[in-house]
Amino acid sequence: MFQTMGDSCASQPLRWTRIASWSEIPDREAIKFTYRQGGIPREGFLYRLEGQVKAFENSCRHIPIPLDYGDGHFFDSTRSRILCQNHGALFDPSTGLCVRGPCEGAFLNQLTVCLEDGWVYLRNLD
């Protein structure tokens, strides 16, 4: 989910948290960030894809463990799919749909982000 510019995320700090600079996000490489949901600390990852920012919870839908094995690498060798390093599941980077692996057909938990004034904001979940 992506909220476009003009929706003024920056002016609503109770609803949005600034998590990254657009210029620091590599294309088809992910960066991690932390957030809270219901008071529980969680980890997410985000990346650029075709001019947009995508963000997901760093957790497989099959077993709730991090996709990256802790090393910050989320893409397969072709950079066309998100990879679960634990069991090799592959996910569509535009939707988070698992296209191969133990959780085939399930979606990663997508997080709502907004791009404004060169910053990426995450919609608060607490």
Ligand code: FES
């Ligand atoms: S933990 Fe689900 S595919 Fe790896």
